[in-house]
Amino acid sequence: MNLLRGLVARPWRFAAEVSALLIAAVVAFPLYWMVLSAFRPAGEIESSEPRPWTLSPSLDSFRRVFGQQDFGRYFVNSLVVAGSVVIASAFIAFLAATAVTRFRFRFRTTLLIMFLVAQMVPVEALTIPLFFQMRDVGLLNSLGSLILPHIAFSLPFAIWMLRGFVKAVPEALEEAAYIDGAGRARFLWQILFPLVLPGLVATSVFSFISSWNDFLFAKSFLISDTSQSTLPMALLVFYKPDEPDWGGVMAASTVMTIPVLVFFVLVQRRLVSGLGGAVKD
Amino acid sequence: MTPVTHRATWTPWLYLAPALVALGGLLVYPIYQLGLISFFRYTQAQVSGGEPTAFEGFGNYSALFADPQFWQVLLATVVFAAACVVSTLAVGCALAVLLTRVRAVPRLALMLAALGAWATPAVTGSTVWLLLFDPDFGPVNRILGLGDHSWTYGRYSAFLLVLLEVVWCSFPFVMVTVYAGIRAVPAEVLEAASLDGASQWRVWRSVLAPMLRPILVVVTIQSVIWDFKVFTQIYVMTNGGGIAGQNLVLNVYAYQQAFASSQYGLGSAIGVVMLLILLAVTLGYLRLLRRQGEEL
Numbered sequence: 001m002n003l004l005r006g007l008v009a010r011p012w013r014f015a016a017e018v019s020a021l022l023i024a025a026v027v028a029f030p031l032y033w034m035v036l037s038a039f040r041p042a043g044e045i046e047s048s049e050p051r052p053w054t055l056s057p058s059l060d061s062f063r064r065v066f067g068q069q070d071f072g073r074y075f076v077n078s079l080v081v082a083g084s085v086v087i088a089s090a091f092i093a094f095l096a097a098t099a100v101t102r103f104r105f106r107f108r109t110t111l112l113i114m115f116l117v118a119q120m121v122p123v124e125a126l127t128i129p130l131f132f133q134m135r136d137v138g139l140l141n142s143l144g145s146l147i148l149p150h151i152a153f154s155l156p157f158a159i160w161m162l163r164g165f166v167k168a169v170p171e172a173l174e175e176a177a178y179i180d181g182a183g184r185a186r187f188l189w190q191i192l193f194p195l196v197l198p199g200l201v202a203t204s205v206f207s208f209i210s211s212w213n214d215f216l217f218a219k220s221f222l223i224s225d226t227s228q229s230t231l232p233m234a235l236l237v238f239y240k241p242d243e244p245d246w247g248g249v250m251a252a253s254t255v256m257t258i259p260v261l262v263f264f265v266l267v268q269r270r271l272v273s274g275l276g277g278a279v280k281d
Numbered sequence: 282m283t284p285v286t287h288r289a290t291w292t293p294w295l296y297l298a299p300a301l302v303a304l305g306g307l308l309v310y311p312i313y314q315l316g317l318i319s320f321f322r323y324t325q326a327q328v329s330g331g332e333p334t335a336f337e338g339f340g341n342y343s344a345l346f347a348d349p350q351f352w353q354v355l356l357a358t359v360v361f362a363a364a365c366v367v368s369t370l371a372v373g374c375a376l377a378v379l380l381t382r383v384r385a386v387p388r389l390a391l392m393l394a395a396l397g398a399w400a401t402p403a404v405t406g407s408t409v410w411l412l413l414f415d416p417d418f419g420p421v422n423r424i425l426g427l428g429d430h431s432w433t434y435g436r437y438s439a440f441l442l443v444l445l446e447v448v449w450c451s452f453p454f455v456m457v458t459v460y461a462g463i464r465a466v467p468a469e470v471l472e473a474a475s476l477d478g479a480s481q482w483r484v485w486r487s488v489l490a491p492m493l494r495p496i497l498v499v500v501t502i503q504s505v506i507w508d509f510k511v512f513t514q515i516y517v518m519t520n521g522g523g524i525a526g527q528n529l530v531l532n533v534y535a536y537q538q539a540f541a542s543s544q545y546g547l548g549s550a551i552g553v554v555m556l557l558i559l560l561a562v563t564l565g566y567l568r569l570l571r572r573q574g575e576e577l
Binding site: 012013016017019020021023024025027028029030031033034037045046047048049050052091092093095096098099100103105108111113116117118119120121122123124125126127128129130132133148149151152153155156159184209212213215216220231232235236239241244246249250253256257260261263264265268 | 301306379391393395396399403411423516535545548549552563
């Protein structure tokens with residue numbers, strides 16, 4: 001066995017690897033328990049002797065979740081919100097990051113500091129004015145009331161993070177493109193954009209998460225029209241503090257977590273290098 | 282790298298226009314509105330148009346500062362956020378170091394588990410942790426032999442439970458970022474240090490720590506900002522702020538005042554207080570950056 005040989009040769013590394021595996025198990029345990037509870041048959045979840053396995057997995061909880069109110073619709077609503085935010089903020093942030101890294105102009109440094117300060121604004125504190133603003137433009141109870149603020153709030157961090165990626169594209173490339181007769185727009189979309197794409201992917205993780213997870217805005221802006229609800233609200237239908245339907249809550253939670261997990265696994269590599277690039281810069 | 286010097290005056294502004302419009306309309310303007318509302322008497326009657334809005338000057342603020350509950354909530358927020366930041370950073374940094382000491386398989390396992398925790402939406406994480414610590418059906422009480430001890434009943438144990446969840450879902454950002462930072466340190470630098478006879482500890486203290494300082498500043502500030510405005514976890518796990526509001530933090534308190542009690546003016550005043558506190562943190566951060574001589 002590799003591990004055993006390792007124990008004899010390098011006891012410290014062996015200890016480190018065992019503890020890494022143990023910690024990984026502890027960190028993954030809540031997710032395991034969530035999926036397990038979602039598949040438990042009726043009644044087993046309310047057992048006073050919870051076992052870390054189930055002998056007769058069932059889809060009852062999932063059926064209950066998708067049978068209740070328009071759960072599928074809420075899922076689509078959430079996808080629409082997160083998808084629009086990711087795409088819109090990626091494009092807007094790309095343009096802005098290009099402006100502040102590849103041009104020198106007045107107020108450039110001031111703008112950068114403003115973007116930095118804007119990241120620190122507790123957007124939750126803005127729920128009240130945004131509520132009135134959305135009411136005044138008639139967006140209350142519509143998905144737009146979630147999409148627009150999330151686009152704006154994800155921009156400062158996205159611009160800040162993309163700077164490093166845009167900067168990393170060599171200037172010689174830009175000059176060569178112009179010499180070859182490419183216009184500014186052509187350089188922007190056909191040369192710079194594909195090169196910065198990995199960075200955009202890393203950035204989009206953050207805008208995806210913040211909009212997919214959003215609970216406060218959904219709770220405050222989608223007050224009366226439940227057909228516009230998103231998943232976090234739908235999940236709480238099953239969670240009543242006095243008598244929660246744990247099977248339903250866990251099944252809904254599983255459904256809500258899977259898209260984010262898939263997204264994360266897809267961009268995992270880029271995320272690590274992206275963060276490294278952003279903070280190194 | 283030499284900076285690009287395009288002299289076109291309007292092109293950068295054209296590129297910046299969408300971002301500036303979005304930020305102006307949905308960030309700057311709401312901040313202005315927040316400040317404005319906080320000076321007005323703004324309750325359900327004004328919202329529905331039944332009564333005209335009345336300028337109150339600092340009325341909302343003096344009402345807020347005279348309320349002992351506000352000070353209690355403020356103190357709880359600061360202590361809770363500080364505890365979350367310290368725990369998150371400690372766990373994140375320790376595990377980042379651990380990641381550099383292990384081979385591919387354990388590293389991948391820990392990385393994937395952490396990404397899973399990171400990816401878990403706050404609402405989902407909150408309900409899952411509630412189930413784990415449920416007095417009747419949760420595995421934790423069985424493992425620890427606590428019987429039907431309720432974690433959400435006591436003030437401190439409820440805060441502790443929320444803290445555990447917050448650390449669980451926010452340490453991965455710290456771990457991944459610090460790990461990426463350690464990996465970005467050129468191997469030659471470390472080799473040179475050990476060739477010069479530096480001990481392991483010495484390498485850490487004199488080579489890695491200074492190189493990682495900018496990253497540590499970034500993750501600390503991010504953690505302060507995130508943990509200071511925890512909303513979902515407190516709201517879901519303590520059912521809107523705990524028994525008799527014992528687990529309220531500023532964010533939830535502002536929400537309850539504004540949307541549950543229709544005291545929009547008072548809620549906005551709490552928002553302004555939060556904004557000012559985080560602004561102070563930001564200014565401190567900017568000064569740190571300036572001292573490090575970072576070029577923007």
